[in-house]
Amino acid sequence: MLAAACGTAAAAAKTKMEDTVAVVNGTPILLSEYQKEASTALDYWSKTNPAAMADPVNARKIRENTLEELITRELLVQEGQKLKLKVREREIENAVDEIKARFKKDETGRLLTEAQADETFQRQLQNEGLDFGRFRERLSRQILARKVIDEQVKARTAPAAEKEVRDYFEKIKSYIASKSTEAPKGLDEEEGLALREAAAQVKTMSSERVRVYRILIRVSASATDNERKRALKTAAEIKRRLDGGEEFTKVAKEESEEPESAARGGDIGYVLRGVAPPELEKAVFSMGVGEISAPIATEVGYHIVRVTEKRADETPDFDRFKDDLANFLGNVSFQKRLESFVQGLREKSVIERHLPTTP
Structure with missing residues (x-):
């Protein structure tokens, strides 16, 4: 027993x-x-x-x-x-x-x-x-x-001082000017990743770019000719509705087959050169503000786009970016403190792990 x-x-x-x-x-x-x-x-x-x-x-x-x-x-x-x-x-x-x-x-x-x-x-x-x-x-x-x-x-995380923000901005400008893909010397891996992330944002917001709204009618890679024709017919009908005065954001919410941007009325944000499919890039950078394109064919389907804003290349300006950079540096400091705090909790705790081989 x-x-x-x-x-x-x-x-x-x-x-x-x-x-x-x-x-x-x-x-x-x-x-x-x-x-x-x-x-x-x-x-x-x-x-x-x-x-x-x-x-x-x-x-x-x-x-x-x-x-x-x-x-x-x-x-x-x-x-x-x-x-x-x-x-x-x-x-x-x-x-x-x-x-x-x-x-x-x-x-x-x-x-x-x-x-x-x-x-x-x-x-x-x-x-x-x-x-x-x-x-x-x-x-x-x-x-x-x-x-x-x-x-x-x-x-307990202090906000970034203006001198710290300005010094960081100068590092970003130097990094962008160097056209390097490696982190600057003297930074650890985490600091290097943070600097590259900030530099990418500054470069994006200072580069030539176009704000685009899009309606997408998808076409699968295995679509037949008839299916492609039907998709083009649908896109052409949507273009006629827009030419007739229907609001682009309203039609995008109703008809676009890209749920995430459709929920925003078709807004896909800024398009930069070298990022979008060539057919789409060529169209949006040649269009005027407020213009709506005819259906544009790419490998994923037919796009109808509207350009709402165009910006040329510009030199990064400190006053324009200082608030965003201050928030960025504050968040970096917060994350470091959080990691240190959690590590402290771990060190004074008893933790047993029994991780299975499959979830």
């Missing part, structure tokens, strides 16, 4: 261990939560960068990063509890309302009825394996973690 009891206890312990992926100061992180988070991350990267995801090493890194993010969240929640920070009911209700508001429109930007929006919201909860109570509990924990960050990190 004793052997049987020991066997039962061992089996229970094994089952319990198999249900967790980590234990943080005695608090388990459940396998089910990890699987949902990892699946979401893997789906996202599979859609946005399928070539990289073909390498199993990258998939494994995403799984490992997912686990570390869950551990960080738990550490922040535990720190909030130690600090006796409170999450008020009103804060949870506001967070619920904010999330529910995201379901008021469908993927094309069409406004849903209240009943339709609630149905979509409830379906999303079901997909995540949550009831409303667990959903509120998750929000409460997220709010508590955010309060720890705000109080212990953000409030």
Whole structure:
């Protein structure tokens, strides 16, 4: 009987261990939560960068990063509890309302009825394996973690001084002028990446560019001639509607087959030379402001574009970029402090990891 009891206890312990992926100061992180988070991350990267995801090493890194993010969240929640920070009911209700508001429109930007929006919201909860109570509990924990960050990190991060911003701007100008693709000497990897990111933004906003709105009628690579003709006919009909006076943003929301930009009325932002498909680039840089193109054929389909703004190359000006750069440097400083703070929590915690081989 004793052997049987020991066997039962061992089996229970094994089952319990198999249900967790980590234990943080005695608090388990459940396998089910990890699987949902990892699946979401893997789906996202599979859609946005399928070539990289073909390498199993990258998939494994995403799984490992997912686990570390869950551990960080738990550490922040535990720190909030130690600090006796409170999450008020009103804060949870506001967070619920904010999330529910995201379901008021469908993927094309069409406004849903209240009943339709609630149905979509409830379906999303079901997909995540949550009831409303667990959903509120998750929000409460997220709010508590955010309060720890705000109080212990953000409030202690000083804004960038103007001299620091000006010096950084001069580094950016020198880097752009050098036409180098390598980080400047004297910077570590993280600092180099930050400088290159800032330089890319400054260069983009100082280069010749065109603000473009687009309606896209997709054509698959395997489309037949008849399918291509039908797509062109659809695009031509849309152009006739626009020529007849219909508002471009309205038609884009109704007809464009690119949901993300359709939701913005067709706005795809600024187009720079050497970035867009050649057929599209040639058209938009030759058009005048306010002009609407005839259907433009590319490998993904037919584009009808409207140019709303054109800017020539210009020398980067400090006054134009100083506020954005101050915010950028402030965020870099905040991220460094946050990483240091979380590392401190990790060093004084007991963390066990039981990452499975598959999510």
